[in-house]
Amino acid sequence: MIEFQHVNFSYEKDRPVIRDLSFRIADGEAVGLIGANGAGKSTIMKLLLGLLQGEGKILVDDVEVTKANLAQIRRKLGFVLQNSDNQMFMPTVYEDMIFAPLNYGLSREETERRVDAVLERLGISELKQRHNHKISGGEKRMAAIATILAMEPDAVLMDEPSSALDPCNRRLVINTIRDMKQTRLIASHDLDMILDTCTRVLLVNGGRLVADAPAEELLRDRALLEANRLELPFCLAGRG
Amino acid sequence: MNKMDKALRELAEMDELAAQDSPIHRLSPTAKLLATIAYIITVVSFRKYDLTGLVPLVLWPVLLFQLSGIPVSTCFYKLRIVLPLVMAVGLFNPLFDRAPLLQLGGVAVSGGLVSMLTLMLKGVFCLMASFLLMATTPIDCLCASLRKLRVPKLLVTLLLLTYRYVGVMTRELAVMTDAYHLRAPGQKGIQFSAWGSFLGQLLLRSMDRAQELYSSMLLRGYHEHFHYAPDKPFREKDAAYLLLCLGCFALLRYVHIAQLLGGLFVR
C-alpha cells in the first residue's frame, strides 16, 4: 500500500512543485498518473522513492519514507526511469539485469533463471549480451523495464514506459503491465496505454491533485482533460 | 561520426576485448594482476644504463599478445596519446649526461643516450603490460580481485565508478557537440565565445546524469558494495602461470641474457 499525506515539495525556494498532495493506492491496484509536462509526475515518483525529501508523510506498507527506512522501502519498489540512459549503468544488458537481484542476496543460479525468464517474456532474449550503448533507444527502454522486472518488486513505478517504443513493443509492455500482480503506478502521456493498463487515474496539474477517479470515467471527461492540457485517448476520441 | 562518439567506441572496445576468449583471458584475474605488478616492478628496477639487460623483457608482452590474440597494432593505436608523453620523459638526458659510456663501431655513445633509451623502453613496457591486463580482464573481475587482495573497498569502488563515469561524461560531450554542430553548420570546432557556457553545461549535465545513475544504483539495492563478476577460482593453472612468470622475471633480472648470448658468439 502506498499513501501520500499532505505532501509539499519544492526544488527551489518559493516555487512549490508539489502542493498538498494526498492519495492512497491499495495493494495490487494499477493506477495511472497523468498531467501536462512539468505537472510533477516524475517528482511524485522520486518523493515516493526517497530520492527527494518533502514535507508531509509518505507511507509504503505503513512504513514512513525516511532516511532510516530507505533500504527497506526501496527493496519493495521498482522504478523505471523516464530516461533509460540514466538507468542502465553496466556495460551489458545482462550485467544490468543481475545488479539488483545480486544486491538483494539472490544466488547466481536463481538470478540467471529470473533474467532468462524476464527476457523471454519481453521477447528480447537477443539483447542479453549486447552492450548498453550499442542498442537503440527503444531497445534500451525494453531492457530498462527488464532490469526492473528481474527485481520482482512488490510495487512497480514506471515513468513514461511506452515512450520510444514501436507499436509492437508498446503492446508488449502494455500486456506485461496488465498481467502484473504487483501494485503499479504508471506516469504517462500515452492515455490510451493508461486506459488499457490502469483501473484508476490520478490527474495532477501544477503539483496539485485535480482528479482521482476510475480510468474509464476520467479519461472520457473531455472538458476536464482539456482544462489540464490533455486530450481524450485516441480510441475514445474516434467514437465520441 | 563525431570525435567523441569515436572515443566512446574505443572505450567500449576495451570492454569487448576483455570479453573475448583465449588462454590468457581464462586465467584468474588475480594471477594476471600479480604477474603484471611483478613485471612492472622488474622493469622499473633495472639501472638506468642497463639497456641490454632490459631489452629481453620485451618477450613477455610479445608472448601475451600472441597467446591472447590481441593485435599489437590495437595496443599502440589505443596508447597513441600516452605513449609519446611517456617517451618524452627521458628526452633531455642526452643533453645533461654527455660522458661517453661505450664505443659502438668507433662512435662514442654517451650515457645520456643510453639512459634515455632505457627510460623510454621502461615506459613502453609498463604501458604494454597494463594494456594487456586491461584488454584481457574485464574491469569488474579486476576490481573483484583487487578486493580479494584486500585493497580498501572505497578505492576499488572509486576506480570502478571513475571508469564508468568517464563514459558518462564522454557521452554527454558527444550529444552536446552534435547538438551544437547541427545548429552551427560549417563551423569548425566550437566557437571560443561559447566555451564558457558549453563547459558549464557539460559539467552540470554530467553531474545530473551521474546523480541519476547513482540513484538508479541505490534504488536497486546498491550498498557501497559491488557484486563483481563471478569469482574465478584461483586454480593450479593460475598458480603455475604466476610462478612461471615470477621465475622468468627473476631470471631476466639477475641473469644477463644478452651478455650471455654475446659471450657465446664473441668467444
Ligand SMILES: Nc1ncnc2c1ncn2[C@@H]1O[C@H](COP(=O)(O)OP(=O)(O)OP(=O)(O)O)[C@@H](O)[C@H]1O
Ligand atoms: N532538478 C530540478 N530543479 C528545479 N526544478 C525542477 C527540477 N526538476 C524538475 N523541476 C521542475 O519541477 C516541475 C515538475 O517536474 P517533473 O519532472 O516532476 O514534471 P513531469 O510531470 O514529470 O513532466 P514531464 O511530463 O515533462 O516528464 C517542473 O516545473 C520542473 O521545471
Ligand SMILES: [Mg+2]
Ligand atoms: Mg517526468
